[in-house]
Amino acid sequence: MISLNNYVKKRNGVPLGHSNSLGNMFKRSLGANSFDLFWVHWNPIWNYYLNKYIYKPLKRVCHSYVALVLTFGFSGFAHDLAGLLIYTELSFLFTIWFIIMGVLAAVFKRNKIYYKTQKKEVNYGFNAILIVSSFLLAKCILNGIYFFNT
Numbered sequence: 576m577i578s579l580n581n582y583v584k585k586r587n588g589v590p591l592g593h594s595n596s597l598g599n600m601f602k603r604s605l606g607a608n609s610f611d612l613f614w615v616h617w618n619p620i621w622n623y624y625l626n627k628y629i630y631k632p633l634k635r636v637c638h639s640y641v642a643l644v645l646t647f648g649f650s651g652f653a654h655d656l657a658g659l660l661i662y663t664e665l666s667f668l669f670t671i672w673f674i675i676m677g678v679l680a681a682v683f684k685r686n687k688i689y690y691k692t693q694k695k696e697v698n699y700g701f702n703a704i705l706i707v708s709s710f711l712l713a714k715c716i717l718n719g720i721y722f723f724n725t
Contacts, residue, residue, distance in 0.1 A: 647677025672713035
């Protein structure tokens with residue numbers, strides 16, 4: 576498997592720790608011409624370990640698209656656990672949100688959906704809309720769960 580340093584350089588175009596690393600991550604991820612490609616460039620260090628320890632082992636026992644959604648779910652749950660340190664209550668908001676984004680990424684990848692634009696700014700908008708709308712859907716789902724449990 577590729578080393579972390581080489582993985583980050585491949586994703587960001589600059590080595591790990593480079594002063595342009597964060598800026599390149601934002602430009603490459605938000606400027607990606609497909610939602611699944613957004614995630615190729617987003618947070619390459621976290622992505623490297625998710626790929627190595629979660630996605631690839633899951634892919635050996637289930638379909639790659641299922642493994643992708645489950646990996647997103649795991650990542651969301653890890654974010655929820657981090658939130659537990661701050662809020663002292665487990666909400667599962669990130670788990671639900673990331674599963675929704677995982678489904679979107681799998682659908683985009685499976686159907687080879689690409690934005691038919693050459694303008695990065697338009698891609699920024701498409702990707703941001705998908706992220707925000709999936710977050711709002713996760714909030715609605717979570718509010719519905721709380722509503723039915725009261």
